[in-house]
Amino acid sequence: MAAFLFRVLILCGFLAVSLISSSQALTCTSQKFTNNKLYNHCSDLTQLSSYLHWTYDASKSSLSIAFVSSPSKTDGWISWAINPTSTGMAGSQTLVAFKDSNGSMVVKTYNISSYSSILESKLSFDVTDMTADYSNGQMRIFAAITLPESLGTTINQVWQIGPAVTDGFPAKHDFLAQNLASKGTLDLLNGQSNTASGTDSRTKRKNIHGILNGVSWGILFPVGVIIARYLRTFESADPAWFYLHASCQLSAYAIGVAGWVTGLKLGSESVGVQYSDHRNLGITLFSLATVQMCALFLRPKKEHKFRLYWNIYHHSIGYTIIVISIINILKGFHILSPEKMWKSAYIAVILAIGGLAIVLEAITWIIVLRRKKTNSK
Template structure:
């Protein structure tokens, strides 16, 4: 028994050691963060002008949310990101240009119809939430667009300029990089015709979400259902206990791995803090750790402290389940995956809830019958005695 406990403790310490691993930082778009805590599902290091694009594309309503990062060609310069509906160059593009005006950053729209001076105008796409920020000589342009076509591939164009005169962006240089700063952007695959990119941060976010759904969202509730209902049946003893312990220990191990990926994501996203999600995650880890060690503190059934242990064990267990589900939905709001994943988990919760209600009814029937059987045995004997008298 002592060797078994030692093995479990070593396993827990090994899992916890994952939390001490420092994430590596990459000098690419995957290491970039935003002061407004925005997150995007994909990003690319654009091949020219030291520029970067982050985006989230909603295939359902064809809305596109972007953050374009670039360094202007001059101290008071401008940066531009555009979509060309009918061509590959700047002429014909529907452009968003960010620059400083009257001491504050602004974003304006331009329908580029010809080479030469440009004038602010409406563009063919519906746009909203236009904003920009400047830090360390780099400008970040934020925008949301409603795309009109059904194609997932658009012609993107980006550019940087040296200056702004009278609120009008001046012409950009005509160097090799300036002339080559356009490509086809695959909104769903995250690749351009000039360069490809695989967003490791998105991978880590997906892994983080899957691990936590399996752990806090499924295995912990299943383990609680097993403990609450199967132990009612005498024939299930002690199998129910081992199944319960297996589910909870597995859920804890997977949950620690999910928490570790969350810490790695936090390390890759300096300055972005989701306070409530993080604090609930910390609370879950602490409570689950205490709950796992409850296995070593479990008194025998007839021990005088067993009643208090049951209160502590059940209270923490149900708290973990509630906090876990709440935090999962907070995670869904942060990661914003496709709706089908959130809907699928809601269906899982409904199924688990229906199973619990059914087992609750069966359990009460079994318990009441058992009590009724025990209460009638002395009464039947007494009546039989009276009859014999």
């Protein structure tokens, strides 16, 4: 028994050492470079597991940097940029590193005048000693930059990673939350790196957009369908089931409209950033839901000759909305990249609703078959 406890203690010790060493490896202060370069300051950047080391000589307005990050795929690219005029990508002066066709690392400069215009060219300030290397899944950019005095000692920085390089040109990066938030300010003298102030409020609006649409189309709407499909089987629930169904669907539509408007606002603020599939599914979903709401006013009486066709139209659109909403909400999770538990929680709710529907389906079929048998007698 003592020997067993001794082995457990040794194992725990090894685990503790490995955890401590891995946590230290995730900070810029523990990073060393093969060229033995040393820098006065370093910062663990807030997004994309990236790091920046720098030394600033105020007398010469000279900035030496080492940017460290991992591309999203092995043959991808990394970039670090200064934006002299704004806080985002548009207008930034960019250094991009990637593997050339012969396998060696190269650094190229790009003047990103707009989201649709990315040109390889000289930057608006002098850059020398540009080199790059790659090891252990990480790429590093080294450069010396002569900054214009007009920039001052606090600059706007932008960093990014991408998945591939096609014909010597970096392919588009992902547009996930962390990609869009990879920007901020850099205090060259005091050694401080801060996230851009507009990121938090925008992220909050995205979260609101996701919550509104998740609750409306993703939860309330399927619950409303369950009410209509299964409660109507019980004669004692008529007409209460109809009012419950209508109330649930109208509430889902009202909340969904708020979520849709929030999405339009976010889209108008994201010039050059498009989530085509998510947007198109959202437009389709909202259009079908609007048509579905019209069914409330076009509903013929039960004995009317067109009631069968109305039922087919109403039920088909309803089930289509459920399928599209679940697909689009999952796409929204991919875009927003929240903590995994939120996506897991939504999937659990959907599975619970689906399980409830299966149980109620079996119960209602039993009731209907018994009722038919009684009527036949």
